[in-house]
Amino acid sequence: MIIKIDFRDKRPIYEQISEKLQELILCGAIGVDESLPSVRSLAIDLSINPNTIQKAYDNLEQKGFCYSVAGRGRFAAAVSEVMPGKRKEFFEKFDQLLNESATLQLKKEELIDYIKKHN
Amino acid sequence: MIIKIDFRDKRPIYEQISEKLQELILCGAIGVDESLPSVRSLAIDLSINPNTIQKAYDNLEQKGFCYSVAGRGRFAAAVSEVMPGKRKEFFEKFDQLLNESATLQLKKEELIDYIKKHN
Amino acid sequence: MIIKIDFRDKRPIYEQISEKLQELILCGAIGVDESLPSVRSLAIDLSINPNTIQKAYDNLEQKGFCYSVAGRGRFAAAVSEVMPGKRKEFFEKFDQLLNESATLQLKKEELIDYIKKHN
């Protein structure tokens, strides 16, 4: 479980953790129905207050990336069920950025070229 | 001066104002060396405490979008001086979003198509 | 934490505090990632309004000398990252002073002698 917390990041810690787990689930590093680390173990692992981990998991569950079973633990949800929503979110952010690019007088071609060269 | 404040928005008020003015300056709606509304007048206009407006302006000035002259007012800076930096910032955000798109298994072609259709 | 505020000084209080902390960080009196006094405690310590301390810290952070973590506190940044920029600033001021010395018909040798004798 490789999670790095950036304390200089302005976003709250619980959000960073939640997002990182989200990525791990989306990319398949954590398979469907696979168990997530317990609140306590992850808290120790990251040297973070358990309350914060709890909040991260609550956030993750609320977004639909995992589900909890009383007395057994927390498990990754099926990606296919969450994907569409995330893509919608993504394109909203993408839209916003495209608007910003217009303000900066950047042409579509420049952006397309940039994408092509990326990675 | 059409600025709308969204109190449901989680971002602080001063940031919303600062960003809105930033756009107005970048897109040329407020020309170089043109005067911005005074702290007090804008405060009354938006029904916001003058201190908050001041903070918004401080933020804007710190980013290089305007300069202030004591006893005279505040004026828009030359966009050309700020542009390069803003573009750099833009591509950093763009990069981040492209990485996210990979996680969501979106192909470059989809993004390019999306851009082409945009607006 | 020895900070003295000079109320006769024309510079604003927040600037005096910011600069003093800046020195403490630059000279290593406050090590990297070491915690700075909290807004409230310093406010009480100096008998200054917390808002003013906050502003001092904002200023310090904006200059890159520290970073803040919500709910945790504020910490000194790595000097090595700020050094180059500060040196550049220094030489700009130095340049300006050298020009002034020319106006006063002071010779380079006099200045060099003065430096040699200094401290």
Next chain:
Amino acid sequence: MIIKIDFRDKRPIYEQISEKLQELILCGAIGVDESLPSVRSLAIDLSINPNTIQKAYDNLEQKGFCYSVAGRGRFAAAVSEVMPGKRKEFFEKFDQLLNESATLQLKKEELIDYIKKHN
């Protein structure tokens, strides 16, 4: 009379004018007992409020760089009488900068080299 006012400069306008005149007198561009431009003419010349020019001259006179004769105008004072005071001021600023250089871990040799290369 070539005086440029920088409105982006944070220093008050009257101070900029006063300082500029001061330089002109110190470097001999305005000779001893030579007349300075009248408040009104300079105000028109610089498109500045006469009150501000007045304040600049008051400042200049108070520093000893000029004297006024009722009904005749204002005249440059003898440089020799002001020089010593200005040099003292200069070295105070110079001292302050040298202290700062120590904080930045700059060696005396670096500063001396810098002076030698200057201009």
Next chain:
DNA sequence: GTGGTCTAGACCACG
């Protein structure tokens, strides 16, 4: 009139 600083006191999210 303008920008800028400061105080006092309140509220919120985060850990």
Next chain:
DNA sequence: GTGGTCTAGACCACC
């Protein structure tokens, strides 16, 4: 406990 935002109201220097 911490940092951060906001309001209300005051004072100052500058133009």
